[in-house]
Amino acid sequence: MLSTPREGLWSWARLNPLSSLLFPLMAFAIALGAVWIVADRIVVFWLRYLQRMPTSTQGRLTVRPVQADHAPPEIRELAQALDTMAMAISARDESLLNSISEKTR
Numbered sequence: 001m002l003s004t005p006r007e008g009l010w011s012w013a014r015l016n017p018l019s020s021l022l023f024p025l026m027a028f029a030i031a032l033g034a035v036w037i038v039a040d041r042i043v044v045f046w047l048r049y050l051q052r053m054p055t056s057t058q059g060r061l062t063v064r065p066v067q068a069d070h071a072p073p074e075i076r077e078l079a080q081a082l083d084t085m086a087m088a089i090s091a092r093d094e095s096l097l098n099s100i101s102e103k104t105r
Contacts, residue, residue, distance in 0.1 A: 046075040050082060061086040061093075 046068065053065050068079035 042072055043075070046071045046079075050075070050079060053082075061090045 049067060049071075050065060053063065064083055065079045068076055071079065
């Protein structure tokens with residue numbers, strides 16, 4: 001009994017609960033934080049940009065999402081699809097306005 005070393009701060013008996021419970025929870029929290037940050041910067045940021053486009057331009061369909069050229073490929077394809085739809089709507093509106101002006105003459 002007298003020759004047994006005294007348990008210090010870094011003894012196995014104190015580190016075992018840390019290594020079996022706290023370290024895995026810390027690793028999970030760090031991984032979750034990393035996924036959250038990456039998802040926000042890669043996906044959510046660009047979706048917010050595309051969502052702001054119609055409201056910031058007051059509904060003008062001639063404004064193009066030019067910053068989306070720097071987005072990931074999937075977001076770039078979505079921006080191109082939205083741009084194509086806006087051009088089709090603009091062309092249809094112009095055609096309808098031309099038809100109305102011809103009929104009123």
